[in-house]
Amino acid sequence: MGSLLGDWPSFDPHNFSQLRPADPTAQPSKLTPVTYHPIHNRTIPPPNQVITTESKNILLRQFYQKSEEQLRPKTKRAASESLMPEHSCKQPRGLNSDV
C-alpha cells in the first residue's frame, strides 16, 4: 500500500505546509470570498469572438459535400487514384532530394 500512496505530486512544496487540521468536532467553516461585480467594459469579447453555430443545416451540408464529390470529373478522379501508388512512391525521393 505504501508504494501506491507515496510520492504525491507537488507543484509548490510550500502549499498547505502550514495548514493545521480544523477541530473535527467544530462546525464546518464558511469561506466567504468577495463577490465580484464587473463594471469594466471587457466583459464584451473581441468582435470576432462572438461565436455562433454555422447556419447550414447538417443534412444539407452533407448533401452538398457528397454532390461536390460526385460533380468532380470521374476520369480525373480515376486518374488520381491510379496515380496514387506511383505518387506515394515518388514522394520519398522528392523528400530525399529536398534534404
Next chain:
Amino acid sequence: MSVWNYVVTAHKPTNVTHSCVGNFTAPNQLNLIIAKCTRIEIHLLTPHGLQPMLDVPIYGRIATLELFRPHNEAQDFLFIATQRYKFCVLQWDAESSDLITRAVGDVSDRIGRPTDNGQIGIIDPDCRLIGLHLYDGLFKVIPFDNKGQLKETFNIRLEELQVLDIKFLYGCSKPTIGVLYQDNKDARHVKTYEVSLKDKDFVEGPWSQSNLDNGAGLLIPVPLPLGGVIIIGEETIVYCSATAFKAIPIRPSIIRAYGRVDADGSRYLLSDHTGLLHLLVIIHEKERVTGLKIENLGETSVASTISYLDNAVVYVGSSYGDSQLIKLNLQPDAKGSYVEVLDKYVNLGPITDFCVVDLERQGQGQVVTCSGAYKDGSLRVVRNGIGINEQAAVELEGIKGLWSLKSSTDDPHDTFLVVSFITETRFLAMNMEDELEETEIEGFDAQTQTLYCQNAINDQLVQVTSNAVRLVSSTSRELLDQWNAPAGFSVNVATANASQVLLATGGGNLVYIEIRESKLVEVKHIQLEYEISCLDINPIGENSTHSSLAAVGMWTDISVRIFSLPGLELLKKENLGGEIIPRSVLLCAFEGVPYLLCALGDGHLFSFQLNISNGALGDRKKVSLGTQPISLRTFSSKDTTHVFAASDRPTVIYSSNKKLLYSNVNLKEVSHMCPFNTAAFPDSLAIAKEGELSIGTIDDIQKLHIRTIPLGEHARRICHQEKTRTFAICTLRAASTEDMETHFVRLLDDQSFDIISTYALDAYEYGCCVLSCSFAEDSNAYYCVGTAYVLPEENEPSKGRILIFAVEDGKLQLLAEKETKGAVYRLNSFNGKLLAAINQKIQLYKWVAREDGSHELQSECGHHGHILALYVQTRGDFIVVGDLMKSISLLVYKHEEGAIEELARDYNANWMTAVEILDDDVYLGAENNFNLFTVRKNSDAATDEERGRLEVIGEFHLGEFVNCFRHGSLVMRLPDSDTGAIIPTVIFGTVNGVIGIVASLPHDQYLFLEKLQLHLVKVIKGVGGLSHEQWRSFNNEKKTVDARNFLDGDLIESFLDLSRVKMEEVSKTMGVPVEELCKRVEELTRLH
C-alpha cells in the same frame, strides 16, 4: 396585493457541482476553481491552506467548467457553459484583478432533443477544439484556430443516441473522442471517433470495445505515455486502449466522481455513492499497461467532484454533504483510514424541507432545514445575526455602566468588573473557584456612580465620577492622584484611554487631562456654546495608548465635532440634522479604515469615514438599528475589532470587504456591554440586560449562522410543535445489508436536538409529510404523518396511511391511523379538520370522538381531477394545489354542502415543485425548469370562463430548484421607517442549498427598484458577457418570455458594493441622490 415581488438570496448556493485546478490567476499560482451551480469561486493555494479570492455570480446554471491552456499562453483560461446553451471563455487579468471575456457564444440549436443524461462539455487536450453534447444525436464542435481563437461552431451527427459519457483521448494525431453509450438492447459499449475538422464529420476511431459493465457510466481518459481510457462500471473497472485491455472486479458501487492525481495518469481518486474514497492505480511497465489495482482509502462526504490540489491535499466537492479539504496520509489512522479531514465547508443542499421557528422566543425567525442526503443528511439551524451564548448570569437591577479592568497592564486576562449604579459602584472579581464575587478597589470611590473606568499606563487605573477623576495603582489599589471638578460643576460625561481623559462638566466645559506616572495633569480646558452629550477618545492611530483626535456630540445644535488633542482645536463640525441628540460617539477602525460612529437617542446611527490627519468626515450614512438610545462600545473577537451597539435591538457592527455590516444579536434588550476576558470565561462579554448581569461568549462574526446537527441519515420532512417544544422529522436510512431503506418518524427536543423518540414505519413505507395541528373540539397538539407504500412493482403507490401521534412524556404515541388509497403527499390543518392530498385527490377528514373517548379520522369529502396533487396550501376556505404537471389550481370548501369544488386553474403545463399563497388573490409557484411565477384569481371577471382561469401575472427565472416555501422571516421585523408597514416575506429553500426570500413590495417601491435595476444592469455587467435579461427570462420547453413583476434583489443589493464613483453614475442617471439610493437599498438588505 402581492403582485410586485422582490427575490433575493439570503444564503448563496453551497452545492459544489464542479471543480478544477490550474494556473488561472498567475503562471506560478495554483488555483482551485469551484462551481456552485450559479456561482464560481476562485481560490488560491497557499502554505496556510485555501485562500478565497473571488465569488463570481454567473448568469446561468453551470453545465461545464473546464480550465484549458491555449497554445502560447502562460496561464489557463476558464471555459464555462450554461444549461441554457450559452458559453464563455474567461481570462484573469492580474493587473486589474478582473475577469476578462475572451469569447462568448450561443450553442443552442433550434431543433434537437435535450440529452437525458445532462450536458457534456469537453476540451481537446491539445486544444484543437471544444466538444459539446447537448442534444441527442448531435456532437457540437467549437474549433480553435492556430492562434487559439474560437471559430464558428458546427454539428456532427452522432449515431449513438443514448450517450453516457464522452471524453477526448490523449495523444492522438487527430482529435479523437471516446463515446460510452447504451444501445437499444440496453447493452453498453465504447466507440472512438476522430473528428475531422475539414470535413466536419467523424471518421471511425482507432478502437472500440463492446459489451461492457451494464452500469458503466464514466470514462476517464489516460494521458500519455499510456493513453487509452478507464471505464468505470458498477461491478468492474476496465482499462482499454488500442493495444491493451485490463479489467478488475470491484465491490458493487456507483462511482460518479474522479480526480486525477499524477500528471502521467497512473493514479486516480474515485468516490462512490457511499462516500468511500478509492485510489485506482494503473500498473504499468514503461508504456505497457499490465494491470489495475484499487485501494480503499477511507470515507469522505459523498463527492460530486474531486480535485487533487498539491502535496497530498485533495478537495472533495459535495452535493449531498459538506465539501471537504482532505489530506492523504501515508499511514492509516486507528480506524484504518488514510484520509484526514483538514477542513469542511458548509453545504445546506439539498434542502428538501424546512420550518421557520422562533426557538428563543425573541421575535426572530430561525430556519431549520432538512439538508443533505443519504449518510450526509443533517438538520441545519440557520439564524440571522450573532448569538451570545450565556455562560453565567446574576440578578442585578439598575446597572448604569460596565467596565472591565486588568490587575496589571501585562495581564492577558481581565480581573475586575466595575458595575456602576445610580448611587454607587460595585467591584466584582473572579475568585479561585472561578466565581464572580464582590471585592474592593480601595482607591476608587464606591459611594457614587462611575462615569468611566479604564486601565491606564504604568499599571494604573482611572475612575471618573461626577465630582472627580481618580488615579489608582492597580497593584496596591491605592489612590495616587485625584482631579476634582471645580466647585459648583459636576462631570456629566467622561471618556478615557490608557493615557488620556476627556470629560465635560455642565455649561459646555470640556476638560482634557493627561495621565502621567502617579499624576493627573489638566492640559487644556475650553468652553463650548452648548452642553456636551457624549465624548470619545478611543485611539485609532498607530499609538494604541494615545489619541490625537477627540469626538464630541452636542446638545442644542445636534452636531458632532472633531477636536485635535492635546490642543482641543476644532477640526470639523458635522451637523446631524433633526432634533434627536447624539447619545454615543465612537472613534474606531475596521479593516484599517478609520470611522466615526455616532448614535442618536432614537436608535439611529450615523457612520462616517474619518481622515485621521485632518479630522475630515466623509461617506456619511444613516441607518436605523432600534428605537431606543444606543451606546457604542468596541470589543475584540478572534483578533478583530467590532463594535457592540447596546439598545433595545442590540447590534454588532463589523466590516467585511471594507463595507460596514450590521448584525442582530440574539438578545432582546441590552443597556450596557463590556468585553470581559478571564481564564474561566475567555473572550467573553459582560452584558447588562433588564435586571440581570450576564456573561457570555459570542459567535463568530458573520451574518448568517448555521448550526449543523448531523443525523447520519436522510431527513426529508420536518415540522415544529410549539406546545411540546419538539420537532418531528421523517427520515430514511439505507440498511447496510440489503438493498432496502427503512423509514422513520423521529421526535427531537427543540433545544438539544436530541432524538427522544422514534416510530419505525413498515417495510416499503415512506414518510411523505408531517404536520403539527389540533382539531376542532380537541385543542391537543398532534403530529400527523402521511405515508406511502412504495412497492417495486407499482408505478404509483396505491396504498398509504395517515398516522396521528401525540407526544406523551416525550414519546411519540400513535393514537389513530387511517389507511388511504395512495400516497399522502401533503397534510394541512383546515377548518379544524385534516386536509390530505392523496395521489390525484384532495380529501378532507374530520376528527371524530368515539364513545370510549378515543378519536378517529372520518372522511368528509374530496376532490378529484389532478395528475398528482403534490403541494397544498390553504387559507380560510380556499385550497391551492400544486400539481405534478398541471400547474396551480384553486379549490374552495363549501361548508353547507360539505363539498370541495374547483374555482379556477392555471391552464399552463407547469411541473410544480412548490406552491405558496401570497395573499387572498395571488399565489406563488415554483416549477422544475427553475422558474418562479405568480398567478391571480380573477373573481371580478365578467364571464365564468375568465373566473375559472388563474391569470399568470409574474414570471421569473430563479435558476434554482425550489423544494419548499414558507411564510416567515429570518430577521427581527421592524415596521418600515417611512410607511410603518411590514413587507410580507416568503422564505424558500432549494436543491443547491440556497435560502432565499420573496418579498411582496408596495407598487411605488417596486417601480422605483425596477428603474434602479434597469440602470444597474448597464453598470454591473454579466460575467463573461452573459445577459442579465436573458438569464432572468422565464424559460421552459415551450416558451421564453421576459421576467415580469419580479425583481432581482441580488443585482439590486450589489449597488451597495459599488464604488462611490459608480454609485454616483447610477444616481445621476436615476435622478436620485446617492444617499437616498443607499438608504432604500440598505432597507432591502434588512429583509434577510
